[in-house]
Amino acid sequence: MTLSFSARIEGRQILCAIGTDRPLAAPVFCFSLMAAPTVVSGGTLVRRVAGYAEVALPDLAAGAVHEVVLEHANADYFPRNRAWLPLGPYLRVGKECLPLPPGAGLGLREAEGPPAPALEAGRLPLVPQPTEWRASGGEIGFAALSPVEGLEGVADLAERLGLAPLVVPGGLPLAVTEEAALRPEGYRLTIAPAGLSVAVGGPAGLHYTGITLLTLRETCGGKLPCGVIEDQPRFGWRGQHLDCARHFFGVDFILRLLDLMALLKLNRFHWHLSDDEAFRLEVETQPLLWQRTAFRGEGELVPGVFGGGIRAGGSYSKADVALVLARAKALHIEVLPEIEVPAHSHGMVKAIPGLRDPGDNGEEASVQGYIDNIVNPAMPATWELLQPLVQEVAGLFPFGMIHLGADEAPHGAWDGSPAVAALKAREELRTSDDLQGWMLAKLAEGLVAQGIRVAAWEEAAKGVQGGIGNGALLFSWTGQGPGVEAARRGHDVVMCPARTAYFDLAHSDDPDDWGAAWAGFVPLEKTVDWNPVPKGAEDIAPRIAGVQACFWGEFTTEDSQAEGMIAPRILGIATKAWEPAWRTDGHGIRALAGIYGPLFDRIGWRRYRGA
Numbered sequence: 189m190t191l192s193f194s195a196r197i198e199g200r201q202i203l204c205a206i207g208t209d210r211p212l213a214a215p216v217f218c219f220s221l222m223a224a225p226t227v228v229s230g231g232t233l234v235r236r237v238a239g240y241a242e243v244a245l246p247d248l249a250a251g252a253v254h255e256v257v258l259e260h261a262n263a264d265y266f267p268r269n270r271a272w273l274p275l276g277p278y279l280r281v282g283k284e285c286l287p288l289p290p291g292a293g294l295g296l297r298e299a300e301g302p303p304a305p306a307l308e309a310g311r312l313p314l315v316p317q318p319t320e321w322r323a324s325g326g327e328i329g330f331a332a333l334s335p336v337e338g339l340e341g342v343a344d345l346a347e348r349l350g351l352a353p354l355v356v357p358g359g360l361p362l363a364v365t366e367e368a369a370l371r372p373e374g375y376r377l378t379i380a381p382a383g384l385s386v387a388v389g390g391p392a393g394l395h396y397t398g399i400t401l402l403t404l405r406e407t408c409g410g411k412l413p414c415g416v417i418e419d420q421p422r423f424g425w426r427g428q429h430l431d432c433a434r435h436f437f438g439v440d441f442i443l444r445l446l447d448l449m450a451l452l453k454l455n456r457f458h459w460h461l462s463d464d465e466a467f468r469l470e471v472e473t474q475p476l477l478w479q480r481t482a483f484r485g486e487g488e489l490v491p492g493v494f495g496g497g498i499r500a501g502g503s504y505s506k507a508d509v510a511l512v513l514a515r516a517k518a519l520h521i522e523v524l525p526e527i528e529v530p531a532h533s534h535g536m537v538k539a540i541p542g543l544r545d546p547g548d549n550g551e552e553a554s555v556q557g558y559i560d561n562i563v564n565p566a567m568p569a570t571w572e573l574l575q576p577l578v579q580e581v582a583g584l585f586p587f588g589m590i591h592l593g594a595d596e597a598p599h600g601a602w603d604g605s606p607a608v609a610a611l612k613a614r615e616e617l618r619t620s621d622d623l624q625g626w627m628l629a630k631l632a633e634g635l636v637a638q639g640i641r642v643a644a645w646e647e648a649a650k651g652v653q654g655g656i657g658n659g660a661l662l663f664s665w666t667g668q669g670p671g672v673e674a675a676r677r678g679h680d681v682v683m684c685p686a687r688t689a690y691f692d693l694a695h696s697d698d699p700d701d702w703g704a705a706w707a708g709f710v711p712l713e714k715t716v717d718w719n720p721v722p723k724g725a726e727d728i729a730p731r732i733a734g735v736q737a738c739f740w741g742e743f744t745t746e747d748s749q750a751e752g753m754i755a756p757r758i759l760g761i762a763t764k765a766w767e768p769a770w771r772t773d774g775h776g777i778r779a780l781a782g783i784y785g786p787l788f789d790r791i792g793w794r795r796y797r798g799a
C-alpha cells in the first residue's frame with residue numbers, strides 16, 4: 189500500500205492532503221501540532237491530548253486524496269514555519285497503524301546564507317574572546333604539545349572530534365606554573381618564538397588553556413599568533429540545557445553536546461529529565477514513573493504528543509548517567525538534573541495513582557493544552573512520591589544541586605480541589621502561587637538538610653511566604669525582569685531569557701525555517717545583543733551567577749535536528765557567559781561564526797547556514 193501526505197500553511201490554517209492507493213475504511217488521522225488543534229473541515233475530532241489529536245476521516249477510495257484543514261485552538265497561535273505542521277502523522281485503520289511520511293520534510297533546510305564578514309583586526313579567531321589579547325607580532329607553527337599533566341581531557345576531546353592529536357611525544361613543550369593571584373578558571377598564556385608558557389589559577393585554568401590552543405590551531409591553520417592571552421570567565425555558570433523529556437536524546441548525542449560545550453568553555457549541563465510527556469531516569473524509588481512513561485504513542489499512557497507518532501522514547505539507565513558524568517567530569521562540566529514539579533507532570537499523574545484530588549472539579553489547562561498536568565500538594569501520595577524521588581535523583585549527581593522545575597503552573601491550578609482549599613486555610617495561603625511556593629519550600633528544606641542545593645525556574649520565587657527560599661538558584665526565562673526581581677529578594681540567578689537564549693526558537697521568520705516563535709525569532713546576532721546584568725540592575729550584579737542557553741525538544745523527532753538549532757547560536761551564548769559586557773557584537777559574532785563554520789563541519793556538527 190502507498191500512502192501520501194503533504195501539509196502546508198495558509199494564514200492560520202494548516203491544509204493536509206492524505207492520499208491512498210487502496211480503499212481505507214474509517215481511517216483515523218493521528219498527529220500532533222505545536223499546541224492543541226481544532227478541525228476546520230475534512231474530519232471529526234475524536235480525541236485530543238495537548239497538541240496530539242485523532243481525527244476520524246470518511247472512508248477513502250483507492251486513488252483518493254482527502255483534505256483535512258486544521259487550526260490551533262488558541263487563536264493567538266499562527267503556524268509560522270514547517271515545524272508547525274503535523275508531526276508524527278499516521279493513520280489508524282482498524283487495529284493497524286500506518287505511518288504517513290512527514291508533510292514537508294523535517295528539520296532545518298541547509299541553504300547557504302551570505303558570506304560572513306571579516307573578523308575585526310586585533311581579534312583572535314576564538315570563541316569566547318579572551319579577556320585580553322596583546323599581540324607581539326609574528327606567529328609560530330603549532331601541531332601538538334608534549335604531554336602535560338592535566339590536559340588529558342582536552343587531548344581526548346581532540347581525538348573524539350576527529351581533529352589531529354593535541355598531545356604527542358616530542359610536541360611543543362608547554363611550561364606551566366600556578367599563580368595564586370589568578371582565579372581557578374583563569375590563565376595567562378604566552379605564545380612566543382621561544383616557546384609556550386602559561387600561568388594558571390588551577391586545573392580548570394590549565395584545561396581552558398588547552399581548549400584555547402586546540403581551537404587556535406584549528407582556526408589559524410596550524411599556526412599560533414605570538415602574544416599574551418590573559419583570560420578568565422565573567423560568570424561561573426555557563427550553561428546549556430537539553431530537554432530530553434519531549435524528545436529522548438540518545439546518550440551519544442548528549443556526550444557530543446558535552447564535547448561541543450567544552451570547546452566553547454561552557455561548564456554546566458542542565459539535563460531536563462522529566463516533563464508532561466515522559467520521565468526518563470531509571471529511578472529506584474518509583475520505577476513505574478519511567479516504566480510507564482518512557483515511551484509514548486499508540487496504546488501507551490501518553491499518546492504521540494509532540495511528534496511521538498506511533499511510538500517514540502527511551503529512558504536513561506544508571507550506566508547511561510555514569511557515562512554522562514564521566515564525560516562531563518573530564519571536560520570540567522557539572523551536571524544539573526531537573527525533575528519537573530508540580531506542573532509539567534502529566535505523565536507522572538498518569539503513571540502514579542493518587543497525585544490528584546479526586547474531588548477536584550477545576551478546569552485548568554496548561555499552555556500546551558493539558559488538563560491534568562499538575563500534582564496536588566494536598567495529597568499524601570504526592571509527598572510519598574516526591575520526597576524520596578528528589579533525594580534519590582540529587583544523590584546520583586555529584587554536583588550536589590537539583591532543579592525542581594516550577595514553571596508554567598496552569599492558570600487556576602488546584603482551584604477546584606477541596607483538599608487544597610483545606611490546606612490553604614491551614615497554612616494561610618491564598619493563591620496558587622502561594623501554594624506552589626509553599627510546596628517547593630517544603631521539598632527544598634528536605635534537600636537542603638541533606639546538603640543539596642535547589643534550583644528552579646523563575647516562578648518558584650512567587651508566593652506570600654517567599655516562594656521556594658532555601659538559597660535556591662533561579663533561572664530567569666520569560667525575560668530578565670523576573671531574574672532581577674528574584675536577585676533583589678536575595679536569590680542567585682541564571683539568565684536564560686527566551687528571546688535571546690532559547691535555541692528551539694526559529695532562526696528567522698522564513699516560513700521554510702524550523703522552530704517555535706512564541707518569544708520571536710532568534711537570529712545569531714540576538715544571542716549577543718543583551719547584557720546578563722541589565723541596565724539599571726547593576727546593584728544585583730553579584731547575584732547574577734551566569735548565563736544559559738536552553739533547547740526544548742517539542743518538535744524534535746531525531747537527535748540530529750537539534751544540531752542546527754544549537755549551532756552556530758551556541759557561539760553567542762558562550763560569548764555572553766565568558767566575555768566582559770559588550771565585547772563582541774552582532775557583526776563580531778557573525779564573523780566568528782564564519783570562522784567556526786568549517787570547524788563545525790570538521791567535527792561533524794550540523795549548523796544553520798542561513799542569513
Ligand code: ACM
Pocket residue numbers: 595596645665
Ligand atoms: C520554560 O521555558 N517553560 C522554562
